[in-house]
Amino acid sequence: MAPKTSPDRLIYMPLGGAGEIGMNAYIYGYGPKDRERLILVDMGVAFPDMDSSPGVDLILPDISWLVDRLDRLDAIFITHGHEDHIGALPHLWPLLKKPVYARPFTAALGRGKMEEAGLSRDAIRVVGPMTPIEVGPFSVQYVPVSHSIPESAALCIDTPAGRIIHSGDFKLDPNPVVGEPWDDKVFEALAKERPIKALMCDSTNVFSKSPGRSESSIGGNLSELIKNASGMMVATTFASNVARLKTLAEAGKAAGRSVCFLGRAMRKMITAGEESGILQRFPKSVTVEEAVDIPRGNLMLIVTGSQGERRAASAQLARGKYLGMELREGDTFLFSSRTIPGNERDIGRVVNQLSEKGVEIVDESGGLYHVSGHANRPDLEHVHRLLLPDMVIPMHGEHRHLREHAKIATDAGIQSVVATNGIMIDLTGDVPGVCGYFQMGRVYLDGTALVGAMDGVIRDRIRMALNGHVTVTMIVDEDGSALGEPWADMMGLPPTGKGGRDFVETLEGDLAEFVGSAGRKILADDDKLEEALKRVVRQVAMEEIGKKPEVTIVISRLSAE
Template identity: 60%
Template sequence: MSSDRLIYLPLGGAGEIGMNAYVYGYGKPGKERLILVDLGVTFPDMDTTPGVDLILPDITWLAERRDRLEGVFITHAHEDHVGAVAHYYEQLGAPIHARAFTANIARAKMAEHGHPDTAVRVVSPWPETVTAGPFTVGFAPISHSIPESSGLVIDTPGGRLVHTGDFKIDTDPVVGEPFDREMWESIGADGIKAMICDSTNVFSEHAGRSESSVGAPITELIQGRPGMVVATTFASNVARVKTLAEAGVRAGRSVCLMGRAMNRMVEAGKQTGVLTGFPATIPPEEASKLARESVMLIVTGSQGERRAASAQLANGKYNGITMKEGDTFLFSSKTIPGNERGVIRIMNQFSEQGVDVIEGDDRYHVSGHANRPDLDAMHKILRPQILIPMHGEHRHLREHVKLAKSNRIEGVVAVNGMMIDLGGNAPKVAEYIETGRTYLDGSVKIGAMDGIVRDRIRMALNGHVMINVIIDEDDAPLGDPWVEIMGLPETGRARAPLVDVLEEDLAQFMGRAGDKTLADDDKLEQGLRRVARQSTQTETGKRPEVTVVISRLTE
C-alpha cells in the first residue's frame, strides 16, 4: 500500500469570497510535490483596513516550501484569482500557466513589477495538458463572466480531481465558450475522486439565466431614455461590455468606453481573439461634443470605487463630461457584499444631479456563478466521490455540503488553513495550517497581525497626542512638557484649549514625579501617557494614541 497522500489546502477563498489560493499536493507526508491553483486578491475598506491598497493571501507556508512547488495554474483573469501573481512571483518563483486571455492580463501585471513575461506560459484548452511533477493538469473551458474561464482537470496517482473555478451553465454566453455538457460528461466518465466546486450562489434556488438574455431589455431601456445613458459593469465582464455596446448602437447612440481597466480588458479580448465584432467606439473628447441623447457611456466603477469613472462622474466631471438632469445611470452589475456604502454614495450623488439611477434590476444583469440548480446539475454530470466546496463564506460551504449529501456525495467543509487528505474513501483533516492575510500598504507588504493597521484604526477612532519633554543633565525637567494634537477637538468640557489643559496636567505630573521616575525613560513615558489619556478622556470622552518624545541633555 502506498504511503503517499493526496492533499488539498486552501490558503484563501474558502470561508470567504475573494483572494483565492488553493494548494494541491501528492507524495509522502511532509514531502509532497505541490501545485497552486489561482493567486488572487481582495479589496480593503475604510472601516477595517484604512489606507491599505490590496489584501493578499498569506503564502508563508507555501513560500517556505517553494522548492516543492511545480507550478501555478490560473483558472481565469478576475482579480480575485490572478491579482497577486506579480506580487508573489519572487517568493514563489514557479512558472505560471494560463490560457491566452488570462495570460495576457497576467503578463501585464508581471511587466508592471519588472518580472519576465516568459514566466507566464500559455496553455491550450482541454484535451491538451501540462505535466507538473506528479500532476497532469488540463484547462477545460467553462462558462463564466469573463472569457476563457476554465475548470482544471487534475490527474494524480491518487485519482482525478476537478477544480471547477468560477462557473455557470450557460450555453449562449455572448463572449467565450458555451458550457459543453458532453465534454464534462466525458471528463467524469472514468470517475472523479473529488470535485472542488464554486459555492457562491448555492442559496439561489432559481435557474441561472444566460448572458444573452440581457441584451434586449437593455436595448429597450436605452431607447426609452431622453438624455445621455451611462452604464457600468465589471470591466472584466467583456461579454456584458459588448452587450451594452451593441444595445447602445441598436438604440442609435455613439458608444464611448471610459476607465483604464475597461479599455485594457477590451483590448486584451481583441488581442487574444476572444472578443470579435465589438462595435466601434468614440473617444471622450468626441462624446462631449455630441447631443446628449445620441451618446452612451460604458464606464468603470460598478462597486463604488472612489477613483473609477463612475465616482468621478458622480463628483462632477470626468474627461470633460458632466451628468445632467434627465440622464440615466445603469448599474448592469450586482453589488458585492461590503461594497454597498460606496455604491449608495454614488447613487445619491447622481440623484442630487437629477440623474435617474437604475440598480438591482435583474432584467439588466445576470450572475456569472452557478445557482443551486446548476450546482446540482454539475454534481450529477461528474458524480464525484467527494465534494469540497470553495469560493464562498462558511454558510455557503456548509449549504453546498448539504446539497452534495442530498445527491449521495460525501462532502466536507474545508476553510482556509484546513489541509484535507483525499486518500481513502472519505476525506479527513490531515493538519491545520496557520493562514491569514497580507496587506499591500503603499509599496510595502505587511502582516495583518503586525499592528500597523490596528494602530491606524485606533488613531482614526481616538485621535493622537504627541508629548515632548526635555530632561537636563541632572535628570530634572527643563521647562514644562508641550503637546501637539491631531484628530481631536481644540476645546473640551472645560471650554479651555485642550492643549493647555493637557500641558497643565502633564506639568503637574512632572512636578510630582520622583527621582527614580525622572531618571527612567520607560517609567516616565508610561506616566505621561497615562495622564494624557486620562485627561483627554475627561475632556473629550476619547482615549487617544499617545507618542512621548523624551530628550535628555548630556554634559
C-alpha cells in the same frame, strides 16, 4: 532495519477563497506525508474597506506556509482573469518564482500586470484547452467553462490517487456572447474516461434557487432601456465582464448613440480581448476627447466603478466632472452588475450623489439588466449528477455558502466536508478527512509595501481612527531636569473638553504639574517617564473628552558634551 516511509497521500488546502468571497488560492499536493509535491491554483486578491483595513490598497492571501515549503512547489495555475483569482500574481510571485500557466486571454492580462511591476512576462506560459501539462506527480488540463470573463476554465487534475475537478468560477451558459459555452459532453467524457474522485466546486450562488440565465438573455432589455433613455446614457459594470461590455456597446449603437469607454481597467480588458482574438466585431467607440463634442442625447458612456470604488469613473462622475464629462438632470445611469457583499455603503454613496444631480438611476432590477457569472443551486446539483464524484469539497464562498453546498452534496449521497482557509483535507481514501490546520492570516498591500496581518500596522491605524492621536514632546537637560514644560500636539480629537476648556491647554497643564512633582528616578528612566506621561494623557483625555487616544512620547535628552 530501514525506517518505514509514510504512504503517499493526496491533499488539498485553501489559503484563501474558502470562507470568504475573493482572495482565491488553493493548494493541491501528492506524495509522502509532509513531503508532498505541490501545485498552487490561483493567486487572487480581496478588496479592502475603511472599517477593517483603512488606507489599504489590496488584501492578499497569506502564502507563508507555501514559502516555507518552496522546494516542493512545482507550478502555479491561473483559472481565469478576474482580480480575485489573478490580482495577487505580481505582488506574490516574486516570493515563489515558479512557472505560471494560463490560457491566452488570462496570460495577456497577467503579463500586463507583471510588466507593470517590473517583472518578466516569461514567467507566464500560455496553454491551450484540454492539453495535459505534466508537473511533478500531476497532469493538469484546462477545461473551458462559461463565466463572466473569456477563457475561464475548470482544471482537471490527474494524480496517482485519482482525478480531481477544480471547477473554478463557472455558470451553465450555452450562449455567453463572448467566450466558450458550457458543454455537458466535455465533462461527461472526463468522468467516463476516469472516475472523479473529488469535485472542488464554486459555491457563490448556492442560495439562488432558480436556474442561472444566459448572458444573451438580457440584450433585448438593455436595448429597450437605452433606446428610451433621455439625456446622456451611462452604464457601469465589472470591467472584466467583456461579454457585458459588448452587449452594452451593441445596444448603445443600436439606439443611435456613440459609445465611449471610461476607466483604465475597462480599456485594458478591451485591448486584451482584441489582441487575443476573443473580441470579434466589437463595436467601434469614440475617445473621451471626441465624446465631449457629441450631443448628450446621442452619447453613451460605459464606465468603471460598479462597486462604488472612490477613484473609479462612476464615483468621479457622481462627485462632479471626470475628463470633461459631467452628469446633469435628466441623464440616465445604469448599474448593470450585482452588489458584492460589503460594498453596499460605497454604492449607496454614489447612488445618492447621482440622485442629488437629478440623474435617473436604474439598477439590475431582478435580472432585467444583469445575470450572474456563477452557477445557481439547480446548476450545482446538475454538475454533481453529471460528474458523480466520490466527494464534493465546496470552495469560493463564505462559510454559510460552503456549509449549504456541503449539505446539498451530503443529501445526494456524496461525501462532503467544509474546508475553510488553512484546513488541510486528506483526499486519499474514500472519505475526505481533516489532516491538519494552519493559522492563515492575510497580507495587506499598503501603498507599495506588503504588510502582514500580525505586524500591527493596520491595527494601529484602526486604533488611531477610532481614538485619535496625541504626541507629547519633552526635553531633559544635562542634569536630568526637565527643560521647560512638555507640549502636546493632537490629531483626530476635538479641540475643547468639559466646560469649553481648551483640551491641549488642559492636557499640557496636567503634564507640567506631573513633571514638576516627578522624582529624579522617573526623570532619569526613559521607559518609566514615557509610561507615566502616557498615563497622564489618557486620564486627562477620558475626563475631558471621554476617549483614550493613542499616545506617542518623544523624550529628547541634551548631552553634556
